[in-house]
Amino acid sequence: MENPIVYCYTATGNSYAVAKAISHQIRAELLPITHQIPETRKPSAIGFVFPTFFMGLPGIVEEFVRKISIDGNPYLFGITTSGPMPGDSLGHLNRILLEKGKSLHYSSQVRSVANYIAEYNVRLDKTASIIESSKEKTNQIAQDIVARKTVRTKGKEGIPSHIFHKLYIKNYPIQDQYFTVSDTCIGCGLCKKVCLADNIEIQEKKPMFHGKCENCMACIHWCPTKAIQWKTHTQKRNRYHHPDVSAKELAAFKLLHIIDKQL
Ligand SMILES: Cc1cc2nc3c(=O)[nH]c(=O)nc-3n(C[C@H](O)[C@H](O)[C@H](O)COP(=O)(O)O)c2cc1C
Ligand code: SF4
Ligand code: SF4
Numbered sequence: 414m415e416n417p418i419v420y421c422y423t424a425t426g427n428s429y430a431v432a433k434a435i436s437h438q439i440r441a442e443l444l445p446i447t448h449q450i451p452e453t454r455k456p457s458a459i460g461f462v463f464p465t466f467f468m469g470l471p472g473i474v475e476e477f478v479r480k481i482s483i484d485g486n487p488y489l490f491g492i493t494t495s496g497p498m499p500g501d502s503l504g505h506l507n508r509i510l511l512e513k514g515k516s517l518h519y520s521s522q523v524r525s526v527a528n529y530i531a532e533y534n535v536r537l538d539k540t541a542s543i544i545e546s547s548k549e550k551t552n553q554i555a556q557d558i559v560a561r562k563t564v565r566t567k568g569k570e571g572i573p574s575h576i577f578h579k580l581y582i583k584n585y586p587i588q589d590q591y592f593t594v595s596d597t598c599i600g601c602g603l604c605k606k607v608c609l610a611d612n613i614e615i616q617e618k619k620p621m622f623h624g625k626c627e628n629c630m631a632c633i634h635w636c637p638t639k640a641i642q643w644k645t646h647t648q649k650r651n652r653y654h655h656p657d658v659s660a661k662e663l664a665a666f667k668l669l670h671i672i673d674k675q676l
Contacts, residue, residue, distance in 0.1 A: 417441035417458035417488075420481075421666075422474050422609060424464065424629035426658030427494040427525035429666065431551045432462035435492070438555035446473060447609050449670045450480045458488040460558070461506060464525075465493045466628070468500020469578030470509075472585055473610055473627050478509045488561055490519040492554060494547070496527025501575065503566055518563045523550050528630055528653055531588075531643045535653040544656065589622035591644045592632075598640035604632035606664035635660050 419441045421432035436443040439458065444451065446463065463474045470478075483489070491506040493499055503520040510516050525547050526540050527533070557564065589612060600618025610627045613620045620632065620641070633641045634652045642648055654660075 415454055415456045417460065418454065418456045419443045419460040419462060420446050420477065421461075422446035422463040422471055422477075423663070423666075424607075424609075424627075424631035425526075425528045425634050425653055426655030426663065427523075427528070427547070428462050428464050428492075429663065430655045430657050431492060431494055431523050431525075431547070431554075432460070434548070434551045435460065435462070435555045435558060439558050443666075443669075445609055445666050445670050446477045447667070447670045448473065448476070448611060450477065451670070453482040453484055455484050456487055458490070458558070458561075459483065460490045460492065462492045462494070463502075464528075464629075465495035465499045465502040465522075467578045467581040468498060469502050469505045469575075469582065471627055471629065472582055475505070475509060478506060479512075483510075483513060483515055488518050488558075489515060490521075490558055491517050492521055492523060494523045494525040496529075497524070500578070505578070507565070517565055518561070519558060520565045521550075521554050521557070522566055523547050523554070526653060526655075528634065530630055530633060530647050530650045530652075531628070532646075534650045537651050537653065540653070540656075585628045586625050588628045588643075589624060589626035592622055593642050594619050595640045595642070597638040598636075599638055601637065603660055603664070604636055604641060606667065607631045607635045607660060609667055631663075635663075 417439050419432050419436045423429040491503050493502045499522045507517045526543050598619055602615045604620045605613040612623050612626050
């Protein structure tokens, strides 16, 4: 039986910070969730750590969980980071696992800084206290997982979350048609490096978007010159990323799926 594996999707580092802390405590390998599906492995535990998107799973996470093979009976856990409305993202994850004949042994939510700047401004005055309590919660979760506890956090199940999620998610991929890139772009390519959905190419020193966007906002938040905007909504809004996570670390994290394929 191999060591545990934690799969993580992240844009601004909230989920990555949680996944990293848990992986460290349970001695798991931490790998990114991308469109590349990893080879079948036989870990003793598998975790999925991801942000809530519209009260459900990001599309790329849903695709990943549907396609990944889960052999045997590993301990399965799901952790979502979200703003104040996690909805039923953990129930959503469990329903997909049930279709594969599996189910979560443990799930929990970590209240984190809400980062969806296409819709609202990020409250930078609140980040320190939210991050402080998210670290405490993460610690507790890691201890639960070490003890292989079987507790599932109940989300707001039922039709409203489900409908809300379905309504929004179908328009995700083409949301990138509303991105604009200003002359402040310095062609550094960071937006491409942090886009786990691989939706960005740099052409003539500017990002080009390819219509398979997750709407995750990573490119907007991490751009060092605030060159990327979504419609006009984001012009005056704050950029945010988790203070313990750097762009360099996330760029290196994204590349791990390639290394994992070669093992
Ligand atoms: C497209 C999108 C949809 C979101 N929907 C929700 C939501 O329904 N409820 C909520 O509480 N937070 C929502 N958020 C906020 C994120 O879940 C939250 O900021 C998360 O911690 C981001 O994690 P990350 O830094 O790992 O990307 C949304 C963010 C994005 C980008
Ligand atoms: S991160 Fe910003 S500055 Fe760098 S290439 Fe992308 S848009 Fe241009
Ligand atoms: S293009 Fe930007 S918003 Fe879309 S998936 Fe990539 S990083 Fe996220």
